[in-house]
Amino acid sequence: MSTNTAETISAHDPHAGDVIARHAGFARDLTSVAIRALRQIPREPEAVIPALIIPVFFFVVNVGSLSNVAAAAGVSDFKAFQLPVAIIFAVTGISRASALVSDINDGYFDRLLLTPMSRPALLLGLMVADFALVIALSIPVLILGAIVGVGFSTGILGCLLFLLLAGAWGLAFTGFPYAIALKTGNPAAVNSSFLLFFPFAFLTTAFLPQAALTGWLSTVATYNPVTYVLAALRSLLTGGWQPTPLLQGVVAIVAVAAVSHTLAFMALRGRVSRG
Amino acid sequence: MTAHRLADVTVVADAGMVSQSNQEAIENAGPSFILGAKLGCPIETQTGSGYRPSIMTSPEILAEGLKRSFGTTLAVDGIDLSVDRGEIYGFLGPNGAGKSTVTRVLCTLIAPSGGRASVAGFDVASSPDQVRLRIGVALQEAALDPKQTGVEMLRLQGRFYGLSKSDTERRLSDLRNLIDIGPALEDRVATYSGGMKRRLDLALALVHNPRVLFLDEPTTGLDPVSRAKVWDEVRRLNAELGMTVFLTTQYLEEADELADRVGIIDHGRLVAQGTPDALKRSIGTDLVVALVDGDPEIARRALLPLTAVERVDINGLEVTAAVSNGPEAISPVALALAEAGDGLRVRELSLRTPTLDDVFLSVTGARIADRGADTEPAQPTEEIR
Numbered sequence: 001m002s003t004n005t006a007e008t009i010s011a012h013d014p015h016a017g018d019v020i021a022r023h024a025g026f027a028r029d030l031t032s033v034a035i036r037a038l039r040q041i042p043r044e045p046e047a048v049i050p051a052l053i054i055p056v057f058f059f060v061v062n063v064g065s066l067s068n069v070a071a072a073a074g075v076s077d078f079k080a081f082q083l084p085v086a087i088i089f090a091v092t093g094i095s096r097a098s099a100l101v102s103d104i105n106d107g108y109f110d111r112l113l114l115t116p117m118s119r120p121a122l123l124l125g126l127m128v129a130d131f132a133l134v135i136a137l138s139i140p141v142l143i144l145g146a147i148v149g150v151g152f153s154t155g156i157l158g159c160l161l162f163l164l165l166a167g168a169w170g171l172a173f174t175g176f177p178y179a180i181a182l183k184t185g186n187p188a189a190v191n192s193s194f195l196l197f198f199p200f201a202f203l204t205t206a207f208l209p210q211a212a213l214t215g216w217l218s219t220v221a222t223y224n225p226v227t228y229v230l231a232a233l234r235s236l237l238t239g240g241w242q243p244t245p246l247l248q249g250v251v252a253i254v255a256v257a258a259v260s261h262t263l264a265f266m267a268l269r270g271r272v273s274r275g
Numbered sequence: 276m277t278a279h280r281l282a283d284v285t286v287v288a289d290a291g292m293v294s295q296s297n298q299e300a301i302e303n304a305g306p307s308f309i310l311g312a313k314l315g316c317p318i319e320t321q322t323g324s325g326y327r328p329s330i331m332t333s334p335e336i337l338a339e340g341l342k343r344s345f346g347t348t349l350a351v352d353g354i355d356l357s358v359d360r361g362e363i364y365g366f367l368g369p370n371g372a373g374k375s376t377v378t379r380v381l382c383t384l385i386a387p388s389g390g391r392a393s394v395a396g397f398d399v400a401s402s403p404d405q406v407r408l409r410i411g412v413a414l415q416e417a418a419l420d421p422k423q424t425g426v427e428m429l430r431l432q433g434r435f436y437g438l439s440k441s442d443t444e445r446r447l448s449d450l451r452n453l454i455d456i457g458p459a460l461e462d463r464v465a466t467y468s469g470g471m472k473r474r475l476d477l478a479l480a481l482v483h484n485p486r487v488l489f490l491d492e493p494t495t496g497l498d499p500v501s502r503a504k505v506w507d508e509v510r511r512l513n514a515e516l517g518m519t520v521f522l523t524t525q526y527l528e529e530a531d532e533l534a535d536r537v538g539i540i541d542h543g544r545l546v547a548q549g550t551p552d553a554l555k556r557s558i559g560t561d562l563v564v565a566l567v568d569g570d571p572e573i574a575r576r577a578l579l580p581l582t583a584v585e586r587v588d589i590n591g592l593e594v595t596a597a598v599s600n601g602p603e604a605i606s607p608v609a610l611a612l613a614e615a616g617d618g619l620r621v622r623e624l625s626l627r628t629p630t631l632d633d634v635f636l637s638v639t640g641a642r643i644a645d646r647g648a649d650t651e652p653a654q655p656t657e658e659i660r
Contacts (some may be wrong), residue, residue, distance in 0.1 A: 019446055021408045021483035022437035032434040043422050105417035111479065114382060116407040192390040274386035
């Protein structure tokens, strides 16, 4: 019997009439999960507000304190140099992993597993919501940049690509907290996944260009994918259309996504396994 | 169960039941059937309720040699059970007996480690999605999202089962009456009382109009008023809609009141199965219960020779004698105990009819409460809204 066709299942409730259960399909499952996740976001402002405050705080502090140092290192427009850093701070680690752990512990995850819904949609739906959220979080940071005079040398198209890259980076990183959430079901473990943010965000060209870094930090920054994401974002602000940094940025995002999402979907497989 | 409903189900013989496909024979079948030849059940007679034991339909729930282990622990050890369409089956046992594990296997949340099981005609291991389309489940803990409103949860549930918007709204309208939460259905679940959460959980299990309803300890922790509401709803779903209900419980009264048949599980094994009346009759018409000081084995030795006494069970200092005629037997029992000697003294002596707890004692050697079950429902802990 096909699993994708609507199958008539005898109605038991005379009031239910012709109501029949059927597979909703992957797309509907995906949007159902995403809609629920997006609906929850404004109900948990405590989970979103820090993601708005932290990048603004670092942007103001870094620009105020490091402009002269950066200028000495050859950075002509430090505000434009710092705006991508603020974006990375805003979107890295943003996910619905904590809500997923709550679902696991409240038993709601089991209720979802009792439905015939697509299992990958359980996670992909949350990621769709994450993508929408990180784009939404990037916009106020871009507005802040516009207010202080940071523009796009690549125009509107560059601005859209900038948002897309920021969203893609945020999405690539979400696999880590989801993997921890699904593997452990432990809210404390998920919160500690925030620690991953620090090496990714700080051991890179966040404050100075690669050429100004020395010693071990230079080496680590060379292998830190965020270095290339920052370079791609910066190129859209000040460098015009440059294929190399853009391509390197995309490759870095894809590489991180490949690792983190593999871990996340392995953890999902383990969580929904009936063995 | 009506004849037309019986007529549309598959007739099989491989479940160890008598096969019969003639609808006239179905309608003419009397109220008493011999059931469960394969399972070794006692003779069962059926009275009242929406359930009428069927000897000719494929079982709605079937488990054969069902096993489930967690690591080296065997939680379910070779369960055989068969539940007919339209039946309320009560699965009774103490905490940790394996009730919830069996339920989770039947609901496709976990796979069996051995044996097989099917629900609504589909194998739970090989066709879990087909089973999921046909079952509604209310697990032991109300599985809700505290940040959503009741209405949002019901609509979302409808989406997961592929219901159209209009169908979902229609079901929502029906279920509003069922769960009787009122305007609070528009509020977030976090604000609900325990009783409201249970009722919403039940409504979620029913959104897609399932054939089989699994209720895992649906009234555990509920106050008596909320518990009575759940009982009424289970009866209505079964009597009016013919819905098959698989109900796990640790409450003796709940199994006795609700279930057409009861399976008693202990240490992962089904130790008894039958209608509540048949199970109770199986251990005697009446029970003479003596609370003694001294060695209860002396009481056993004193009572067993009496012709009125069919069996003697001991649980601590409680000695239970199963007798065929209580009023006639109580005097000889009292006399035998008084004359038993060896320091035996009777503190209390009472005559009563058997309960399912007595059945549990008879088949396991312990009271169900001694195995960690809360045999009585909780007292109210919060305001009922």
